[in-house]
Amino acid sequence: MKRRDFLKNVGMITGAGAVSLSIGGIPMKAFAKPFMNIQSTNGKILILIQLKGGNDGINTVIPLDQYSAYANYRPTIKILDTSVVKLTDATGLHPALQQFQTLYSEGKLTLVQNVGYASPNRSHFRATDIWLSASDSNQYLYDGWVARYLLKTFPTFPGTPPTHPMGIQLISVPSGLFDSNDGGLAVNFNDPNAFYTLVNGLTADNDPSPATIAGDELKFLKEVAALSMQYAGVIKEKADKGNPTSTYPTSRLGPQLKIVADLILGGLETPVYLTQLDGFDTHSNQLTTQQTLFQNLADSVVAFQRDIEKAGLADKVVIMTFSEFGRRVKENASVGTDHGAALPLFVIGKSVQGGIIGANANLSSLDGNGDIKFAYDYRQIYTSILKDHFGMTTVEVKDILLKDFTTLPILKPTTDIHDYDSVPTEFSLAQNYPNPFNPATTIQYTIPARVKEPVPSSFRDETANVTLKVYDVLGNEIATLVDQSQHAGKYQVRFDGSRLASGTYIYTLRTNSYTQTKKMLLVK
Amino acid sequence: MDKSSYLKKISAWDSDAARHVLSRALYGYSRTDIEFALSKSLDDFIDNFLLKDLPEPTSPTYNGAEWVSLENNSTNSPNYSNYRYSLIWWWETLMLQQGYSLREKMVWFYANHFVTEYNTVQVPQYYYLSNKLFRQYAFGNLIELTKKVTIDPAMLVYLNGKDNKNTAPNENYSRELMELFTLGIGNYSEEDIKQAAKALTGWRVNSSTLSPYFTSSRWDSGLKTILGKTGNWNADDVVNIIFSEKAVAASEYLCRKLYKEFAYYQPNEEYVKQLAELMRANNFNLKPVLSTMLKSQYFHSVDIRGAKIKSPIEFLLSLVRFFNLTYDNDLLNQIRTKSRELQQEILNPPDVRGWEGQRKWMNTTVYPTRNKFTDSLVSGIKINGKTYKVDVLTFARTFPSAIPPNENAVQFIEEVTLVLIQFPLSQARKDFLLASLLDGTAVQNWSTYATGASTRLEKFFKALMRLPEFQLS
Numbered sequence: 001m002k003r004r005d006f007l008k009n010v011g012m013i014t015g016a017g018a019v020s021l022s023i024g025g026i027p028m029k030a031f032a033k034p035f036m037n038i039q040s041t042n043g044k045i046l047i048l049i050q051l052k053g054g055n056d057g058i059n060t061v062i063p064l065d066q067y068s069a070y071a072n073y074r075p076t077i078k079i080l081d082t083s084v085v086k087l088t089d090a091t092g093l094h095p096a097l098q099q100f101q102t103l104y105s106e107g108k109l110t111l112v113q114n115v116g117y118a119s120p121n122r123s124h125f126r127a128t129d130i131w132l133s134a135s136d137s138n139q140y141l142y143d144g145w146v147a148r149y150l151l152k153t154f155p156t157f158p159g160t161p162p163t164h165p166m167g168i169q170l171i172s173v174p175s176g177l178f179d180s181n182d183g184g185l186a187v188n189f190n191d192p193n194a195f196y197t198l199v200n201g202l203t204a205d206n207d208p209s210p211a212t213i214a215g216d217e218l219k220f221l222k223e224v225a226a227l228s229m230q231y232a233g234v235i236k237e238k239a240d241k242g243n244p245t246s247t248y249p250t251s252r253l254g255p256q257l258k259i260v261a262d263l264i265l266g267g268l269e270t271p272v273y274l275t276q277l278d279g280f281d282t283h284s285n286q287l288t289t290q291q292t293l294f295q296n297l298a299d300s301v302v303a304f305q306r307d308i309e310k311a312g313l314a315d316k317v318v319i320m321t322f323s324e325f326g327r328r329v330k331e332n333a334s335v336g337t338d339h340g341a342a343l344p345l346f347v348i349g350k351s352v353q354g355g356i357i358g359a360n361a362n363l364s365s366l367d368g369n370g371d372i373k374f375a376y377d378y379r380q381i382y383t384s385i386l387k388d389h390f391g392m393t394t395v396e397v398k399d400i401l402l403k404d405f406t407t408l409p410i411l412k413p414t415t416d417i418h419d420y421d422s423v424p425t426e427f428s429l430a431q432n433y434p435n436p437f438n439p440a441t442t443i444q445y446t447i448p449a450r451v452k453e454p455v456p457s458s459f460r461d462e463t464a465n466v467t468l469k470v471y472d473v474l475g476n477e478i479a480t481l482v483d484q485s486q487h488a489g490k491y492q493v494r495f496d497g498s499r500l501a502s503g504t505y506i507y508t509l510r511t512n513s514y515t516q517t518k519k520m521l522l523v524k
Numbered sequence: 525m526d527k528s529s530y531l532k533k534i535s536a537w538d539s540d541a542a543r544h545v546l547s548r549a550l551y552g553y554s555r556t557d558i559e560f561a562l563s564k565s566l567d568d569f570i571d572n573f574l575l576k577d578l579p580e581p582t583s584p585t586y587n588g589a590e591w592v593s594l595e596n597n598s599t600n601s602p603n604y605s606n607y608r609y610s611l612i613w614w615w616e617t618l619m620l621q622q623g624y625s626l627r628e629k630m631v632w633f634y635a636n637h638f639v640t641e642y643n644t645v646q647v648p649q650y651y652y653l654s655n656k657l658f659r660q661y662a663f664g665n666l667i668e669l670t671k672k673v674t675i676d677p678a679m680l681v682y683l684n685g686k687d688n689k690n691t692a693p694n695e696n697y698s699r700e701l702m703e704l705f706t707l708g709i710g711n712y713s714e715e716d717i718k719q720a721a722k723a724l725t726g727w728r729v730n731s732s733t734l735s736p737y738f739t740s741s742r743w744d745s746g747l748k749t750i751l752g753k754t755g756n757w758n759a760d761d762v763v764n765i766i767f768s769e770k771a772v773a774a775s776e777y778l779c780r781k782l783y784k785e786f787a788y789y790q791p792n793e794e795y796v797k798q799l800a801e802l803m804r805a806n807n808f809n810l811k812p813v814l815s816t817m818l819k820s821q822y823f824h825s826v827d828i829r830g831a832k833i834k835s836p837i838e839f840l841l842s843l844v845r846f847f848n849l850t851y852d853n854d855l856l857n858q859i860r861t862k863s864r865e866l867q868q869e870i871l872n873p874p875d876v877r878g879w880e881g882q883r884k885w886m887n888t889t890v891y892p893t894r895n896k897f898t899d900s901l902v903s904g905i906k907i908n909g910k911t912y913k914v915d916v917l918t919f920a921r922t923f924p925s926a927i928p929p930n931e932n933a934v935q936f937i938e939e940v941t942l943v944l945i946q947f948p949l950s951q952a953r954k955d956f957l958l959a960s961l962l963d964g965t966a967v968q969n970w971s972t973y974a975t976g977a978s979t980r981l982e983k984f985f986k987a988l989m990r991l992p993e994f995q996l997s
Contacts, residue, residue, distance in 0.1 A: 053875075122714065123703050125877050172867050173874060174887050189889045198892040201899075202990075207952050213788060214831035214947060214996065220883055221833070221891070221992035228888035281875075283684045283696040334687030338695040369714050 041153050041271045042391045047260055047304075047319045048146075048177070048274045049253065049297070053281030054124065057326035057343030057372065059290060060097070061111065063360035065090040070363060074331045077286050087111070091360055096294035099302045100346065104355075108305065109348050110410045112381060113358035116342030116374025120325060124281070124339075127324035132176040134379050134401050141402075145382055146272050147180035148400045149390070153271070155440040155494045158182050164238075165231045168263070169274040170256035177274055183223050186274070187231045192239035192259065199232035235263065242266030245310065246303035252293070253277045253300040261307040264317065271390070280323060284334035297321075301348060314350035318389050318411065320381065321346045329363060330370055341371035345381065347410050351389070357408050377405055384410045393491050395482055427514040432495070432507070436521040439498040443468065443481070443520075445509050446490050464488075464511045470495060471506045478505065497522045530795045530822040531802070537566040539942070544829050545818055547946050547997045548786050549574055549626045551619045551838060552845025555922060555943050560624070570818050573624040575663055575811055583652065584614035592652045596731040607648040612870050613856040615655065619841055620851070626814065627662040632837070633785050634658035636878040638673045638705055640682035642871035649734050650678040651871055663811040666778060666803075670706060671763045675736040677729045683876070686728045690744035693721040698762075700876050706766050708777040712751065719748040723757035767808065775800035775808070782813070787823055788831050789882035795822050830947035832997045833882050836866035839894060839995070843901060846944060847914045854907045862897060866890055886995075898989035902982050916981035920972050933961055933970035940988070947993040960987040 059077065062084045063070055071078045084092035085101045091111075093100055103109040119137035121127045130137060134145035150166045151157065157166070167178045167186030178186035189195035202225055209215040209222070242265035248254035256275040263270070277297055282289050301319060308314050326343030342361070361372045379401050386392045386400060388411035398404055430444040447464050468482040478500065481493045497505070502524045508517045534541055542561040546553040561569050583592045584607075591607045594600045619628045635658060642651060654676055661669040673679055674697070680686040683697035698721035702712045726743030727736055748757050751769040755761065767774050779799040783791045799813060806812045817823055834842070840859045844851055860870060867890055873879050904913035920926045925935035937957050941949055949957075961984040962970060971977065988994065 121709075122699070123709055124875065126709055172887070172889075173880075173884050184883075184887075187888045195889060198889065198896060202892045202895060207950060210948070210950075212831075213790075213827040214829060217831050217833060217882075217996060218947060218992055221886060221995055224886045224888060224891045225992065228892055231888070283694060284687055331692075332687075332694045333689050333692035334684050334694050336684075336694070339699065 041269065043269070043316055044271065044389050044391070045264060045317045046272050046385060046389060047257070047317065048272070049301070049319060049321045050171075050175075050274065050276045051280050051293075051297075051321055051323035052128075052276055052278040053323070054127075054325045054327055054339055055280040055323035055343060056282060056286060056290060056337050057114075057340075058329060058361060059286070060094055060294075061113065061344045061360070062092045062094070063090070063363060064092050065360055066363045073329045073363065076335050077331050077337070087356065091356060094290065094294050096291050097298050099298040100348075103302065103305065103348055107354035108350055108352060109346060110352040110354055111344055111346055111356045112376060112408065112410065113344050113356065114342045114361055114372060114375035115345050115378050115381060116325075116372075117377050117379075118374075120341040120371070120374070122325060122339040122341070122369075124324055129176060131322055131324055131378060134382055143180045144175070144177035145400060146177045146274075147185050149386060149392075150178075150185050150272065151180055151182065152392070152396055152400060152494055153390075155442045155496075156434055156437075157185075159438065160434070161230065164234055164269045165227075166270065167272045167274070168235075168260075168270050170259055171274065171276045175274055178272075183220070184227075186272075187227055187235070189232075189235070190255075192235045192262070195228075196232045196236035199228045202229050235268070238263050238266030238268040240266065242268075244303075244307040246307045248303045249296050249299045252296045254296065254303070257300045257304040261304050264308065264313060265311050282327070282336045283332065283338060284336040286331075286336040305348065309350070318347060318349035318351060318385065320348075320385065322378070326372055328370055329361075329366055329372065341367060341369070342374035343372070345378075347381070347385075351412050353409050353412055357410065376408060379403070380405045380408050381410065384408050388412070391490070393482075393486070393493070394484065395493065427509070427511065427516070429507075429509040429516040429518060431518060432520045436523040437497065438522060438524050439500075440494055440496040441520060442492050442494050443507060444490065444492040447486050447488050447511070464513075467508075467510045468493060469508055469510075471508065473504050473506065481507075495520075525822060525825055527794050527798075530792075531798050531816055531820045533566065533819045534821050534824045537562065537569075540829070541566070541824055542569075543942070543946060544824060545570070545574070548832070549629055549818070550622070550624070550845070551628070552842030553943075554845065554848065555939075557624075558943070566819055569624070570815055574626040574818065575815055576625065577663065578625060578627055580656070580659065581614075581618055583656075584610045586610040592649055593734065594649060596647050596649055596734060604646065604648050608642065608651070608871065609857065609860070611648050611652055611655070612860050613853050615870070616841065616856045616859060619837075620844055626818075627659060629786075630662040630810075630814075631655065631658045633782070634661070634669070636785075636873060637781055638670075638676075638679065639873050639876050639878040640678045641873060641875075645678050645681045647678070647681070650676075650681065650729075653734065654678045663814060664809070666808040666810060667763060667767045670701075670767075671760050673705070674701065674724070674759050674763060675727050677734060677736060680727055680729050680736060685724060688721060688725045688727070689742040690722070690725050693718070693725060693744070695721045697721075698724055701762070702766065704877060706763075706777065707770055707773050708780075711770055711773040711777075716750055719750045720757075720762045722746070723748045723750065723762045724759050727759060771804050772800070775803040778808075779803055779813070782817065784881070786817065787828050789880075792822065795820075830945075830993075830996045833885050833995055834997045835879070835881060835885060836863045836868035837870070838997060839866070840897075843898070847901075847919055849901075849912060849914065851912070854910065855912050858905065858907055858912075865893060891995075894995065895990045898994075899986050902986050902989075914985065916985055917972055917978050919985075920981055926972050928971065928973065931971050933958060933967050936970075937961065944988060945991070945993050945996075947996045949993060953991065953993065957984070957988060960984050 059079055062079050067081050079094060083095045085095055085098050086092045087104055100109055117137060121130060121137055132144050133141035135141045154162055154166055165187040169175055169186045169188040174184050174188060178184050209219040239262050242262035244258055244261040244265055248258040253275060260273045277293055279289060279293055308317050322345055323343060325340055327337035327340040332338055358375050367373050382401060383397055383405040384407040386397045387407055426448050428446045432441040432443045434441060464486060466482050466486045469477055470479040471477055481495060500522060502522050505520050505522060506517055539558060542558050546557055546561060586606050622628045657672055657676060683700055684694045685697045688694040695717055699717045703709055722744040726738050728739060730737050745756050747754055750757060750762060750765050753765050753769060776796055779796045780791045783796055799817060802816055803813045840863055863870060868879060902914050904911045923936060923939040925932045925939050937954055963980045963983060
């Protein structure tokens with residue numbers, strides 16, 4: 001998918017006569033094509049909280065089992081063992097995260113210890129890019145991992161944009177998380193109503209841009225305008241409907257999560273939100289800074305979680321914190337810490353398994369730099385979220401993260417695939433959507449559980465050898481989309497026909513006991 | 525374009541070349557400014573105007589009172605927010621009044637290179653000193669400037685240099701010195717950072733004299749190995765070692781930054797390499813580098829012209845210059861707050877990398893906010909009972925095609941967009957602009973003296989400044 005057709009499909013035609021339309025002035029039907037429904041997702045929502053600056057993990061999760069070693073490293077900035085909020089005898093939280101203990105005891109918080117990657121980078125910017133793009137330490141990727149997930153979930157973008165934004169960021173500078181070769185995929189704003197008012201009167205057009213570097217920049221500007229116009233209306237509508245009742249902190253993360261709650265309660269189906277809490281680069285004065293930030297974090301997250309629970313939407317939503325790196329174990333001379341490596345992160349929500357994954361950081365086995373070694377690759381967390389929250393298949397996740405990573409028991413297995421009520425009872429191969437298509441389409445199929453009643457605890461081990469292949473009308477094999485053993489569940493795969501000629505193609509699902517074939521039409 | 529021509533001087537010093545140079549070197553310009561530039565030769569205009577060394581401006585005052593050398597103490601600190609505003613207004617004024625000079629653009633360049641954040645430092649006196657330092661070195665030597673920045677009070681506070689001492693080094697400045705200020709990632713090791721941090725120990729800031737001072741008892745006098753060189757190095761040595769041991773990396777890194785600021789955000793590495801060679805040949809003196817860049821064929825190529833998304837400050841201040849608006853501190857303050865809303869809060873970059881610029885200036889909120897602001901400037905902004913407004917009639921009549929009996933609407937579009945828009949406009953765009961200019965009148969009847977001309981012109985200028993092309997420089 002090389003050129004973007006997004007602008008064309010916004011339907012804001014500005015010919016020589018130049019009619020400019022505003023989203024405030026036109027109903028959706030004025031748009032050239034019907035938008036794809038957002039429901040190509042499984043309805044799940046991920047809220048990312050970026051702790052910007054590199055959060056000190058050792059003062060977040062205090063290793064009580066090595067307290068004297070910890071205290072030796074940190075004579076002035078240690079958290080007193082008497083004030084640590086205990087999760088277990090060995091592991092405790094910073095006192096300002098008291099409310100996280102509550103979530104933990106309710107089984108709604110999973111703590112993952114020592115998250116990082118090989119050859120950690122200690123530059124804020126490079127390390128942030130690594131986390132956002134899901135790359136190896138020495139691999140440079142332009143697009144964000146969430147962008148890659150979104151393009152897989154919305155295969156018809158940019159041709160047919162979804163009715164709700166694919167991503168929303170409540171931060172001012174667009175994040176690399178949503179950068180894709182098809183442009184930025186997220187909308188950002190601070191306030192839904194102000195955003196709506198602001199966009200009213202904005203113009204967009206599909207006047208072609210020249211094929212120069214400068215022309216690319218012009219095209220980019222037009223796309224930003226188009227994104228604003230397209231989504232300001234639905235964002236306001238949903239924000240008007242939502243009615244969060246919790247009390248949120250009035251600064252930093254609080255207002256951001258309140259807006260997210262507002263939109264989710266109002267029915268917005270955007271699958272990914274990015275929020276940010278800045279100020280964790282505590283080279284000096286760490287104690288008060290981290291205290292303030294954690295208080296804000298805990299208050300905001302708990303207010304949000306309660307709103308989502310009251311609205312009966314808690315099954316849908318998961319929160320994940322992340323930060324570009326942890327900090328040096330040994331404190332520096334300025335009551336602070338320098339840049340480090342691995343650190344803990346939190347995944348919060350009703351659908352998490354709860355508990356602690358992994359042992360405390362081992363203070364007697366630091367790396368050559370005096371930093372904490374990683375036990376879990378950060379992409380294992382992403383893998384777990386993509387599979388167990390968003391219900392993506394192994395093949396899809398590999399396309400997104402570019403490698404296979406094992407999942408961690410962070411989340412309860414996703415409803416779509418593993419909840420026995422909705423475990424498919426028979427094989428099926430659905431008609432691809434959209435059809436006809438250009439250049440990509442999505443194919444869904446189901447693999448049934450072999451034993452239906454009663455549900456065996458081990459049904460996840462029931463697998464079938466599955467292949468899904470595409471052929472041309474002469475029977476030549478064009479592509480193998482799936483070739484592996486799969487658990488019972490619903491699956492979808494994307495087929496990209498960019499490099500193929502227009503025409504009819506055939507796709508066939510085969511398992512040990514089942515074969516079905518359907519046709520699809522590529523029209524360029 | 526052949527790579528061997530990248531640095532060669534352009535052959536034609538014409539209106540397009542002059543507009544391009546003015547739009548990148550200044551904060552807005554008028555038709556007269558283009559004419560002035562073209563009345564000189566290319567060499568004359570670049571070397572004797574844009575790159576001329578200028579006297580230092582007088583320091584800022586608040587309500588007529590001096591404050592830049594006041595001690596940093598609790599008696600003075602209650603006034604700091606006022607001093608900060610006065611510093612910002614003073615700086616904005618310099619940008620608007622600099623004449624034909626690249627100096628203020630270079631001050632911004634440095635401020636966004638050797639980054640500090642006011643929210644962390646919170647001493648306006650220190651910010652004045654940094655600003656002054658950047659101005660002194662506008663076209664100067666980058667090695668010397670880097671040494672000065674290393675012990676600049678704002679920097680010593682911001683990156684914890686003042687807390688860095690032999691007993692427990694603080695790596696904050698050491699890391700950013702190599703990663704962001706001189707070499708870029710990949711040209712040093714974690715161990716180099718630790719060793720250099722030790723060499724950088726010992727410096728503090730005297731809050732009475734506002735100057736840095738060295739305390740030898742806080743300095744790590746032992747042997748340090750930095751980038752392969754071993755010795756009992758101090759802060760100056762660190763800078764010297766970086767620029768001598770890693771001259772290629774440093775020159776390429778710094779030329780890449782210059783390229784990003786003045787040409788385009790995605791560097792042409794071959795051009796950067798050639799410019800860096802020139803930088804090394806001139807021992808990191810900037811003037812010959814800037815001179816070559818501004819005259820070079822690649823800098824003037826069609827790829828670069830009109831490809832830069834204006835920063836909020838460029839966008840806002842150039843409006844004042846384009847329309848020759850009368851301004852005072854109230855308007856300058858409005859620009860300060862508007863710039864913050866547009867994600868460029870003066871003296872407060874988002875982090876130590878500074879503003880990334882270009883596409884990061886734009887998002888779904890900022891874009892319409894820019895449009896609303898240009899609209900409001902045409903309609904009139906009221907601040908403290910005064911109205912600041914583009915005088916569309918007067919402005920329009922600065923163009924020959926608006927003067928009777930030679931009034932010509934089609935020509936008017938050409939003349940106006942030549943000043944206000946760098947990007948080459950498509951015919952459809954010009955037709956659109958003509959349609960909004962005429963607003964129903966027949967083209968042969970168009971006149972700025974016709975009934976309702978002012979209202980029509982207001983609509984026209986609003987439409988023009990809402991074009992995405994207007995965001996490009």
